[in-house]
Amino acid sequence: MQYKFCPKCGGEFEEFFEHGYSRLRCKNCGFIFYDKSYPAVSALIVEGDKILLSRRGIEPFKGKWDVVGGFLEKGEHPETGLHREVKEETGVEVDVIKFFGFYMDTYREQSTLNIFYLVKIVNGEPKPNDDVAELKWFHKNELPKDIAFKNNQEALDDWLKSNERI
Numbered sequence: 001m002q003y004k005f006c007p008k009c010g011g012e013f014e015e016f017f018e019h020g021y022s023r024l025r026c027k028n029c030g031f032i033f034y035d036k037s038y039p040a041v042s043a044l045i046v047e048g049d050k051i052l053l054s055r056r057g058i059e060p061f062k063g064k065w066d067v068v069g070g071f072l073e074k075g076e077h078p079e080t081g082l083h084r085e086v087k088e089e090t091g092v093e094v095d096v097i098k099f100f101g102f103y104m105d106t107y108r109e110q111s112t113l114n115i116f117y118l119v120k121i122v123n124g125e126p127k128p129n130d131d132v133a134e135l136k137w138f139h140k141n142e143l144p145k146d147i148a149f150k151n152n153q154e155a156l157d158d159w160l161k162s163n164e165r166i
């Protein structure tokens with residue numbers, strides 16, 4: 001993401017390089033903006049050979065199949081964000097089985113760090129909420145082709161290879 005003005009004083013940014021990475025410095029107050037990947041958390045909600053996916057009700061990728069999850073709030077632990085997002089989107093409570101992996105991607109123009117966990121439902125029946133149009137269990141041999149976001153596709157490919165069963 002390319003920003004033009006300083007969020008502290010509204011002054012103009014100039015670009016410089018530090019350790020080979022592009023930074024923005026305010027010409028007026030000297031504030032340095034370190035652009036970075038935004039952290040998001042995702043839940044591979046698994047039961048036997050099935051996984052629960054959500055169909056997106058909003059852009060980007062409206063109508064495509066998504067892994068349940070979302071962006072972390074400032075200062076929020078990934079596991080806290082995981083439980084919050086799963087509850088918001090499906091209404092269920094889950095237990096974390098294990099950390100699954102990190103996947104890099106972009107969301108609109110923003111670089112993202114996507115943190116995946118393998119989880120299982122311990123309470124409730126999944127019902128679509130928030131920005132989710134539909135929830136559906138898919139057998140691992142019949143995953144949909146129209147997956148939203150590269151990081152979801154990569155994580156699902158790794159899950160298929162891993163033979164993880166809960």
Ligand SMILES: [Zn+2]
Nearest residue numbers: 006009026029
């Ligand atoms: Zn400034």
